Amino acid sequence: MSAPPAVDKPPAGPDRLAAFALRVWTYKQGEVVSLMVHLGDRLGLYRAMAGQGATTAHGLAARTELHERWVLEWLRCQAAAGLVETTDGEVFELSPEGAEVLADEDGSLWFAAGAFLGSVAPPDQVDRLAEAFRTGRGLSYDDRGPWGAHSAERTLAPWTRHALVSRALPALDGVWARLEGGARVADVGCGAGVALVAMAAAFPASSFEGFDPSRYAIDRARARLSESGLTNVTLRLAGAGDLPDRPTYDFILTLDCVHDMPRPADAIAAIRRAIRADGTWLIKDIRAGATWGDNQRNPMLAMMYGTSVAACMSSALSEPGGAGLGTLGFHRELAEAMCREAGFTRFVVHDLDDPANLYYEVRP
Numbered sequence: 001m002s003a004p005p006a007v008d009k010p011p012a013g014p015d016r017l018a019a020f021a022l023r024v025w026t027y028k029q030g031e032v033v034s035l036m037v038h039l040g041d042r043l044g045l046y047r048a049m050a051g052q053g054a055t056t057a058h059g060l061a062a063r064t065e066l067h068e069r070w071v072l073e074w075l076r077c078q079a080a081a082g083l084v085e086t087t088d089g090e091v092f093e094l095s096p097e098g099a100e101v102l103a104d105e106d107g108s109l110w111f112a113a114g115a116f117l118g119s120v121a122p123p124d125q126v127d128r129l130a131e132a133f134r135t136g137r138g139l140s141y142d143d144r145g146p147w148g149a150h151s152a153e154r155t156l157a158p159w160t161r162h163a164l165v166s167r168a169l170p171a172l173d174g175v176w177a178r179l180e181g182g183a184r185v186a187d188v189g190c191g192a193g194v195a196l197v198a199m200a201a202a203f204p205a206s207s208f209e210g211f212d213p214s215r216y217a218i219d220r221a222r223a224r225l226s227e228s229g230l231t232n233v234t235l236r237l238a239g240a241g242d243l244p245d246r247p248t249y250d251f252i253l254t255l256d257c258v259h260d261m262p263r264p265a266d267a268i269a270a271i272r273r274a275i276r277a278d279g280t281w282l283i284k285d286i287r288a289g290a291t292w293g294d295n296q297r298n299p300m301l302a303m304m305y306g307t308s309v310a311a312c313m314s315s316a317l318s319e320p321g322g323a324g325l326g327t328l329g330f331h332r333e334l335a336e337a338m339c340r341e342a343g344f345t346r347f348v349v350h351d352l353d354d355p356a357n358l359y360y361e362v363r364p
């Protein structure tokens with residue numbers, strides 16, 4: 001029997017060890033580059049490069065009023081990471097795509113730099129997470145201090161701002177017309193109120209209520225609301241379980257939050273009681289399959305599981321007996337089964353060209 005071609009073999013011995021170590025160090029590089037992305041966003045470096053063509057560290061430092069030597073080292077890091085372009089390590093350029101993803105917070109749903117907060121969790125939260133592995137009890141969004149609400153807001157706001165009203169609402173059967181005519185709407189798990197403000201501005205005849213048990217999130221939502229000057233939004237420091245127990249709402253939304261809830265079945269039952277017979281519930285949740293194999297094509301799978309430990313599953317286990325669904329846990333099959341179990345009869349899946357999420361249009 002002939003041996004398989006050497007080229008198909010994984011590296012053996014020391015090569016294999018070196019390849020594995022390189023894989024591990026690649027994640028360390030990701031951690032350090034993440035810090036640099038945060039600094040680039042925070043210091044306005046990407047914004048100062050966007051649409052400006054080629055620049056030197058001297059020029060960028062002058063434009064941002066920062067020290068040239070620091071800017072040069074940062075630029076070389078960015079170029080080494082493939083985020084800015086250079087041929088000589090002296091003259092640098094941010095591509096149009098780079099400008100959109102790293103600088104265009106107000107204009108693009110692809111804006112990602114806001115998700116880079118300098119670290120995934122401050123040191124005191126890392127200690128509490130380690131303890132959670134021992135106790136089994138996770139951290140609610142507010143156990144993470146203002147950080148929990150802040151990181152969710154900066155990560156999720158670009159889609160909400162640029163796609164909820166323009167892309168998601170028109171895809172729902174009859175919802176747009178009802179909102180124009182004057183509907184009563186609840187955003188459950190409303191976080192920092194980005195969706196509420198976007199919808200309330202677009203549909204002045206409708207009234208909007210935001211529910212969230214996080215005081216940091218509701219504080220952020222209050223600030224956003226008062227800046228907006230809108231008068232058709234009210235906010236409640238309350239969870240899904242506090243929804244009225246009679247048919248009240250024409251339209252309910254849960255955006256990226258059912259998998260975070262310690263008691264998702266109770267939340268879904270509460271939504272079923274609170275929705276009108278002809279109402280619509282829009283669920284946005286992570287695009288995930290039911291099995292490990294189903295998720296293998298997700299290029300961000302490791303990040304998803306890590307986010308689950310750091311935030312989503314942790315929140316979903318923050319009460320005794322929590323369901324602990326976590327980031328990938330409220331997958332399409334489970335979402336449909338739980339909705340039908342609660343008495344919803346219609347369940348339509350929308351893709352909306354979102355690589356990270358699916359959208360479920362659910363009706364009684």
Ligand SMILES: C[S@@+](CC[C@H](N)C(=O)[O-])C[C@H]1O[C@@H](n2cnc3c(N)ncnc32)[C@H](O)[C@@H]1O
Pocket residue numbers: 141152153156157160188189190191192194211212213214217238239240241254255256257260261262263267315
């Ligand atoms: C990832 S954030 C999403 C926030 C917002 N929907 C968005 O898209 O930006 C998840 C939110 O779910 C909220 N949450 C957790 N448990 C909840 C519950 N039982 N009822 C309502 N909201 C809850 C958290 O406080 C947090 O604000």
